[in-house]
Amino acid sequence: MKRTNTFTVRPLSDNGEQLLRDLLDASAALWNEVNYLRLMRYNDKDGFKGDVWDADTGTLEGKYKDVLGASTAQQVIRKNSEAWRGFFRLKEQFHDESNTSVTEHPEPPGFRGNEVDGRQLKTVIRNTSYTVEWGDRSRLEILVGSELKDRYDHIGRLRLEIAGVPNWPDYEKQGRLDLWYDETDSTFRASQPVTVSDNARATPLAEEKAALDIGANNLIACTTTTGEQYLYEGRNLFDRFRETTREIARLQSKLEDDRYSSERIRRLYRKRTRRRDHAQEALCRDLMDRLYDKGVSMVYIGGLIDVLETHWSVETNAKTYNFWAFKKFTERLVCTAEEYGISVEVRSEAWTSQECPQCGSTDRTTRHQDTLTCPCGFEGHADLTASETFLERNTSEPVRPMARPVRFEWDDHDWSESPRSHESPKEQRTDPSTVHCDGNVASGESA
Numbered sequence: 001m002k003r004t005n006t007f008t009v010r011p012l013s014d015n016g017e018q019l020l021r022d023l024l025d026a027s028a029a030l031w032n033e034v035n036y037l038r039l040m041r042y043n044d045k046d047g048f049k050g051d052v053w054d055a056d057t058g059t060l061e062g063k064y065k066d067v068l069g070a071s072t073a074q075q076v077i078r079k080n081s082e083a084w085r086g087f088f089r090l091k092e093q094f095h096d097e098s099n100t101s102v103t104e105h106p107e108p109p110g111f112r113g114n115e116v117d118g119r120q121l122k123t124v125i126r127n128t129s130y131t132v133e134w135g136d137r138s139r140l141e142i143l144v145g146s147e148l149k150d151r152y153d154h155i156g157r158l159r160l161e162i163a164g165v166p167n168w169p170d171y172e173k174q175g176r177l178d179l180w181y182d183e184t185d186s187t188f189r190a191s192q193p194v195t196v197s198d199n200a201r202a203t204p205l206a207e208e209k210a211a212l213d214i215g216a217n218n219l220i221a222c223t224t225t226t227g228e229q230y231l232y233e234g235r236n237l238f239d240r241f242r243e244t245t246r247e248i249a250r251l252q253s254k255l256e257d258d259r260y261s262s263e264r265i266r267r268l269y270r271k272r273t274r275r276r277d278h279a280q281e282a283l284c285r286d287l288m289d290r291l292y293d294k295g296v297s298m299v300y301i302g303g304l305i306d307v308l309e310t311h312w313s314v315e316t317n318a319k320t321y322n323f324w325a326f327k328k329f330t331e332r333l334v335c336t337a338e339e340y341g342i343s344v345e346v347r348s349e350a351w352t353s354q355e356c357p358q359c360g361s362t363d364r365t366t367r368h369q370d371t372l373t374c375p376c377g378f379e380g381h382a383d384l385t386a387s388e389t390f391l392e393r394n395t396s397e398p399v400r401p402m403a404r405p406v407r408f409e410w411d412d413h414d415w416s417e418s419p420r421s422h423e424s425p426k427e428q429r430t431d432p433s434t435v436h437c438d439g440n441v442a443s444g445e446s447a
Helices: 014-043 057-068 070-095 146-151 235-253 263-293 304-310 314-324 326-339 382-393 425-430
Strands: 002-011 122-125 130-133 139-142 158-163 177-182 187-195 208-214 218-224 229-233 296-303 343-348 366-368 371-373 379-381 406-410 415-417
Touching: 002 014, 014 057, 014 070, 014 122, 014 146, 014 158, 014 177, 057 070, 057 146, 070 122, 139 177, 208 382, 218 263, 218 382, 229 263, 229 382, 235 263, 235 406, 263 296, 263 326, 263 406, 263 415, 296 326, 296 382, 326 343, 371 382, 379 382
Parallel strands: 208 296, 229 406, 296 343
Antiparallel strands: 002 158, 002 187, 122 177, 130 139, 139 158, 177 187, 208 218, 218 229, 366 371, 371 379, 406 415
């Protein structure tokens, strides 16, 4: 199985921190120079004619190898090549009329800042050019070039302290290491892809099933065949996402005509994405822990394409695509579920949010806030009802009577049970603090 260890690293001295910063800065500078040569050829500007692959990357590798080390210089250039190949794939899909997965014209790979506004400090280390030791005093050692060693009177590899415990310390093979400086938290971070044995996968305790309704305000509504229901609320998360997006739009409006971004804007994009990804990762882990304990072996996820095309609002679509990043979340959910031996299937959930579970009507029901009502007398939580209906559609097994749902809120670190966890839909409607009126969603990077 392919997995990733993500962790924080700390230089052991001020001297080591400056060395590391220079290494990351030189990597960003190399990326920018390679990208510039290719972009000029792509745009056929300033006398740069020919294919993007004609760029003289060999000369640039020689220019930076004494700072980065030859292997790291090669990896930076190789990663830029991968970014360009990805761009060309997306461009081909965009122009393919039979392919509807890419709806906006892709942009060529971007630059990593500049000396004036500051570069994005980031590098990539070949799998043979670093070592990791896990234990009571975990550490990372990376290769650096001879010029940096002489500049800082350093001998051997640069040693960094690792903070935290990895998810996958016992791996069979390590991939190339991504290392960067997180300006939001003023922290150096690393991402290590690893290959682990299939024996590391857990075995479900039973053969129960669960269905997930992925929403805009309530991120996940889950129903299991054991009768449990879980609701992960997302309004506070989205409000913070929207505030950051508005600030990005304000800063963009003040840029000079010939500028499209700034380091501050890029920092806000990264901060917004990091917050969302952190909440997603924690949600996947928390949910799968609970489902595994209940013996769930299969999870059904609703495919949003048919739903969005039939009855979701433009604002909800923007929430789902820009904020929640449905495809990326699904991939993360599948990856986490695999650790627990839980299978995931994506199936159509069209009309589950409108279907009355008592009479089956879809055209007479009314949704207000989180409540679904029907003239037949039914009243219940819309998203939880949708997940229950979705589960019944995809399993022949009877769904047990529902227990009181458990609600969770995000506190920037964990998903904890909400003080309103066991309120009924009627109680929610009479509580002014639960009434939420959404404004327009500003678009932006949805990494």
